[in-house]
Structures are given as C-alpha cells and as structure tokens.
Amino acid sequence: AVVSTQSTGDSMGRKCVDGTKCRNPDGDPSGPYCVVEADGGKRVRSTCGIPRCIWDVECYAGNGVGYRGNANSARTSPKKTVLCQNWTVDEPHANFFHPTEYNKKTYGIGSHNSCRNPNPKLISDPWCYTTDRMVRWAKCDTLKRCDSSFDYFKRDI
Secondary structure (H helix, E strand, O other): OOOEOOOOEOOOOOEEHHHOOOEOOOOOOOOOEEEEEOHHHOEEEEEOOOOEEOEOOOEEOOOOOOOOOOOOEEEEEOOEEEEEOOOOOOOOOOOOOOOOHHHHHHHOOOOOOOOEOOOOOOOOOOEEEEOOOOOOEEEOOOOOEOOOOOOOEEOOO
C-alpha cells in the first residue's frame, strides 16, 4: 500500500532532502520514510514517525467486518483453543467463504488463517473455521473489541 503524507521531515526532526516528502511506496513495515542527511553528510533512509491506525488491527470494531489483524485462533471450549483453518482450503471443514475478489476486498479473506467476519448478518464478531474436526467454526474470542481503552493510532519511533 502506498502511504503519502505532507510530512517533510523524519522522526528526529531532520528535513527530507531535495524537497521530498515522507512516503512508503514499498510498504515498509516501519512506515513512511524519506531520505535525510545524517552526520557527516551521508544520505540515509529514515522513518518519519507518522502514526498508524491500529483499530481493526489490534482490536475490532462493530461486527468485525473491518478487522484485518493476524489473530488466528478460536476457543472451542472453556479450556481449548485451536488454530483457524486457512480460508483457501476445505479441510477439515467445507468453506463457503473462499477468497474471491469480493471477499478479499469486503472481508479481508485471503490465503491465510486469520479471523474475519464474512457473515455479518448471522455472526456479530470475527470468527473462523477451526482445525478441530468436531467444531466447524468458532468466534475468535481472544480478540478485544475496540473501545475507549484503545488509541486510534500508534506511533512507531
């Protein structure tokens, strides 16, 4: 994903060289960066310290349709938590929500086993098909619902 901002300096207050702005054209996990002049005049890549949204990554809002985090386990009984089944397979359970273009865009379904909610009319939280042959699906109840205790943004400096 390309992230573009109007920021013209890094997280240490140094100006981006040649009038460039903070960008993230290659999706670097450390976030937007620019080239700055470091001590000794050497040009280096430096992160800009722009906060990133963490709602729907570290917690979920509403019915969980927008959740895009990596939680991938569900509780199938009070003492048993199991891994989620990959959305691209039909074992051990038949899967009705394969990663079609619509399901990818709308629900974040892909070639992974992360919790999602592609069925918000019937289920009110992120869930997954489980790898437990005896339990077809379960809610990902280890996930927290976003509330006032979660900041909207996190700054990675």
